[in-house]
Amino acid sequence: MDNKSIAQMLAETADLLEISGGDPFRIRSYRRAAEAVENSTEPLAIMAGDTKRLLAIPGIGKGMAANIQEMEARGSLPLRDELLKTYRPSMLELLKLPGMGPKTVALLWEALQVCDVEQLQTAIDEGRLEALPRFGKKLVEKLKRGIADYRKNSGRFRLDQAESAAERLELYLKEFPGIDRITPAGSLRRGRETVGDLDILATGPACAEERVAAAVEYVAAYPPIVDLIAKGQNKVSFHLRGGLQVDVRLLPEASYGAALQYFTGSKMHNVSLRQRALKRGYTLNEYALARLDTGAVAAGATEEEIYSALGMDWIPPELRENQGELEAAAAHRLPTLIEQSDLRGDVHMHTQATDGRNTIEEMAEAALARGYAYIAITDHSKNLAMTNGLDDARAVEHMRHIREVDQRMEGRIRVLAGIEADILGDGEIDLSDDVLARLDVVIASVHSLFQQSEEEMSARLLRALENPHVKILGHPTGRLLLRREPYNFDLGAVLKRAAERRVAVEHNAYPDRLDLCDIHLRQAKEIGVKIVISTDSHHTADLDNMRYGVRQLRRAGLSREDVLNTLPVQDFLDALRRA
DNA sequence: GCCGTTTTCGGCCCGACTGTTTTCAGTCG
Numbered sequence: 039m040d041n042k043s044i045a046q047m048l049a050e051t052a053d054l055l056e057i058s059g060g061d062p063f064r065i066r067s068y069r070r071a072a073e074a075v076e077n078s079t080e081p082l083a084i085m086a087g088d089t090k091r092l093l094a095i096p097g098i099g100k101g102m103a104a105n106i107q108e109m110e111a112r113g114s115l116p117l118r119d120e121l122l123k124t125y126r127p128s129m130l131e132l133l134k135l136p137g138m139g140p141k142t143v144a145l146l147w148e149a150l151q152v153c154d155v156e157q158l159q160t161a162i163d164e165g166r167l168e169a170l171p172r173f174g175k176k177l178v179e180k181l182k183r184g185i186a187d188y189r190k191n192s193g194r195f196r197l198d199q200a201e202s203a204a205e206r207l208e209l210y211l212k213e214f215p216g217i218d219r220i221t222p223a224g225s226l227r228r229g230r231e232t233v234g235d236l237d238i239l240a241t242g243p244a245c246a247e248e249r250v251a252a253a254v255e256y257v258a259a260y261p262p263i264v265d266l267i268a269k270g271q272n273k274v275s276f277h278l279r280g281g282l283q284v285d286v287r288l289l290p291e292a293s294y295g296a297a298l299q300y301f302t303g304s305k306m307h308n309v310s311l312r313q314r315a316l317k318r319g320y321t322l323n324e325y326a327l328a329r330l331d332t333g334a335v336a337a338g339a340t341e342e343e344i345y346s347a348l349g350m351d352w353i354p355p356e357l358r359e360n361q362g363e364l365e366a367a368a369a370h371r372l373p374t375l376i377e378q379s380d381l382r383g384d385v386h387m388h389t390q391a392t393d394g395r396n397t398i399e400e401m402a403e404a405a406l407a408r409g410y411a412y413i414a415i416t417d418h419s420k421n422l423a424m425t426n427g428l429d430d431a432r433a434v435e436h437m438r439h440i441r442e443v444d445q446r447m448e449g450r451i452r453v454l455a456g457i458e459a460d461i462l463g464d465g466e467i468d469l470s471d472d473v474l475a476r477l478d479v480v481i482a483s484v485h486s487l488f489q490q491s492e493e494e495m496s497a498r499l500l501r502a503l504e505n506p507h508v509k510i511l512g513h514p515t516g517r518l519l520l521r522r523e524p525y526n527f528d529l530g531a532v533l534k535r536a537a538e539r540r541v542a543v544e545h546n547a548y549p550d551r552l553d554l555c556d557i558h559l560r561q562a563k564e565i566g567v568k569i570v571i572s573t574d575s576h577h578t579a580d581l582d583n584m585r586y587g588v589r590q591l592r593r594a595g596l597s598r599e600d601v602l603n604t605l606p607v608q609d610f611l612d613a614l615r616r617a
Numbered sequence: 618g619c620c621g622t623t624t625t626c627g628g629c630c631c632g633a634c635t636g637t638t639t640t641c642a643g644t645c646g
Contacts (some may be wrong), residue, residue, distance in 0.1 A: 063629055067618040099619050137635085139644050174637060224646090237646085270634060285646085300631090305646070312630045317622090323631055 039083060039109055045076035047115050048105070053130050054121040056140035057147075070097040073306060075106070077361055079561045086110040128154035135184040137177065145170065159185055183265075187281065194232035195282050197586060198549035201226065203282055204236055207260065211286075214256050216244025219294070223301035227355045229589030235283035237301045245272070245288040257286045293325040295340035300324035306360035314348055314364065356592040375592040378585055380604045385414035385479055386458065386512070386544065386572035387581075391436050392417040393425035395577045398443045402453050404578035412452035412607040414479040415440050421460035421468040422485055430473045433457060437477065452607045454478040458512060460485050465501025467508065474507035478611060481544060483512035499532045503539050509614040510570050511536055512544045529558060533565045540616050542568040542602050547587020559594035568602045568613070 052068035055061075074097040075082060085091045092103040109115050125147065132143050132155060146152040149170055152161050162182055167173045204222045211220050217240050221227070224237030244253045250272050257274040258266060267275040272288045289297045300308060301324065315322040319330050326338035327347055337343040342352045350367035354375050357363040366372045387401055388394030396404070398415055405413040417436060418427040428436055437455040444453040456479030460468045467474065467482060474480050482502045484495065502508055511532075536543055543562055562569060571591060573583045591601065598604045602613050 061618080064618050066629075070619080097619070101618055105618095137644070141643060172637060172642075176636060180635090235646095268634065273633080275634095301646080303646080308646095309630055316630080321631085325632095 039113060041075050041078055041082050044082055044106060044109050045072045047109060047118060048072035048075060048102075050127075050130055051115055051118040051121065053133055053140070054118065054125055057125055057129055057133075057144050058121060059140075059144065067097070067099075067102070070306075071102045071105075073360075074098060077359070077557065079557055079564065082106060083110060126153040131155055132158065135181060135188055137180045137184060155185055155188065187277075194234050195280075196549060197226065197229070197231055197233060197589070198583075200233035200236055200282065203278060203284070204238060206262075207236075207238060207284065207286075210260055211238070211240055211257070214244060214253055216242050216249070217253060217288075218242035221298060223298055224303060227302045228304065228358060229356045229593055231590070235285065238284065238286045239289060239294070239297055239301060240286065241289050241291050241294045246290055250288050253288050257288070291339065293338045295342070295344055296322070296326050296338040297324045299341045299344055302355050302358060304359050307358040307364070310360050310364055311348070318348060320348070354592065356589060357595060359593075373595050373597050376588065376596050376598050376601055376604070378588045379409075380598045380601070381410070381571065381584065381588070382606060383410050383412040383414070383452075383454075383603045383610060384408075384572050384575070384581060384584065385412075385454065385456065385510075385570060385603055385610075386416050386481060386546070387413060387575040388417050388425075388458075389415055391432070391439075392422070392427055393576060398440055398453065399446075400578055401575070401581075402443060402447055402451055404581055406447075406451045408581055408584075410451060412454060412610070414454040414456040416456035416458040416479060416481055419457055419459040419468050421462065427460070428457070428469075430470050433469060433473050434476070454607075454611075456480065458483050459508075461498055461502040463498070465498045465504075467502065467505055471507060474505075477507075479509060479614065480507050481510040481512040482508040496529070496532055500535055503532070503535050503541055508541055510542045510544050513546065530561065530565070533562050533567050537565050537567045540568075542570045542614070545569050545571045545587055545591065546574045547571060547583045547585075547590075548574070549583050549586045556590055556594040559591060559596060563594065563596055563600055569596065569600055570602050572603070 048068050049072040052065050052072065055065045055068065074095050078095065086107050089103050089107075092098050092106060093100070098106070105115055105117075129143050129147065132138055132146070132153070133140065135155070146158065146161075150161055150166055152158050158181065161167055162178060167178050204226060208220045211217050219242060220238065220240045222236065223239050224235070225233045226236060244250070254269060254272065254274055258269050258276075260276070262278050263276040264279050265277040267277065267283070274286045275283065277283055287297065287301065312322045315327060316330070320327050320336060321330050322344070326335045327344050328335050337347045345352050345367065350364065351370055351372055353363050353367050353372065356375065357372070363372065384405055389396060389398050389401060394401070394417070401415065402413060418425045419433065420427040420429040440453055440455040447453060455477050457469065457474070457477055458481045459474070461482050461484055462468050482505070484499065499511065503511065533543065545559065559569070569591070571584070571587050573580050573587070575581050575583075602610055605613060
């Protein structure tokens, strides 16, 4: 079983235990174990035989190790099977409705034998819910709306979409006199590839306790709101068109840091942080860090002073997932994360020669405007016929063009000549060695491997790595290589061989395909593979996507040294030649 | 079920909001 399936099974067991009214602390340990498994860079299938290694994972004890071994051996978890005799799997879906928690699910089951969304809808229509304790008109209304939303869209929102919604709201909030600082918190600030809802924090004189009511009214009047969910003393929650939920919190300046820390999360990071605070004689909430004995406030205005009062360095939001960052911060050993400004070149882009929209010059000017010192033009090779891919002769001709443009730029920006070549069925590259040898940047990509089995893929990737001209292993889908989904091929072996051959592995910065690569980026770092980050731009505007990819690298804990295109152009080329 | 710079037992993070109550349980983040 792959890690994701194991994690899901553990999480479901936690949900079922909660519905059954089980011990809350036992439930929490199942949740913790699920997180730990999901975040493990190593397939548990390999570790399962080694109890000691399982026990070394925080959150995994004797019982959980046995559970994991059981799942590996039989593909099932006895406690979960037991619970499913009493409860229905569809109840796990019911839990996703807003306002619906384990207690309510249990009540619906015991009183009405309702166990899924369909039956709940029927029970509502027949008016059977009102007979139950705690079920008034409003709660029933809320469930009705919840069911409609659930059917319409059940899912998270892409980071780039959430970001632009946040930016529009920010403009609106800034209009209100006395609101002068606005920060998105939550998973958006942590740079998660998808965002469940938007947490926006705001502060300024208008957010002081005695004045905040007017600002709350202003927020609630935000025109794009389609559905006001809640309006409290200093918080407004609503849905935007498209279903994105937004929580806006208006906070006094003295506790802004505490609130930012609190609402940035992640939940597990906060739980651990508060535990550490307790051990040191403090209590931490969204208003302040305070002494337990006297109640005296120790910190609150900034995040830095809170972490510092607890003996830690400030932790970049991207790392706040409770995966060892607290220990690293206490030991002053946090990595210095890469910044977008560290990048000196974008080395994967297409032009009109194949399926790009712009000319070489236009791409170069656009990159120059974004502060890059160099780019590589890497159009497709002939095997991608549908893109009008280049054969040997056209590749040489195109290279000549690129060199001319490079000359014309007169050193303002270096324009390197490259290719995004295709890996053929036998692992060969679809251009001659002669041509490949004359190019500065050869990316070998996996287009033709889409429909292949995953075992086949890894074999081909490994063969392609043996080609001396391949400098970068590309993954233009963002799904093939560095992904978190269950995969059968041995990615570790490909990364290890890439490290040995000194071939860099590419990380593409697509906003719509940021599909969960952080775990494998971490694995690449552990193995020592160099990363090249690029946008695979087909249009000058695509160059702006770099920021999304950088967030991914940061979440994986990567520093400038891990990424080749932070180097000056000559060092970058030398590093590639070492392959 | 996990875990230990007070512990191998006895703890385990914290507060707001909602709806239904008339003092609180449940949900949420």
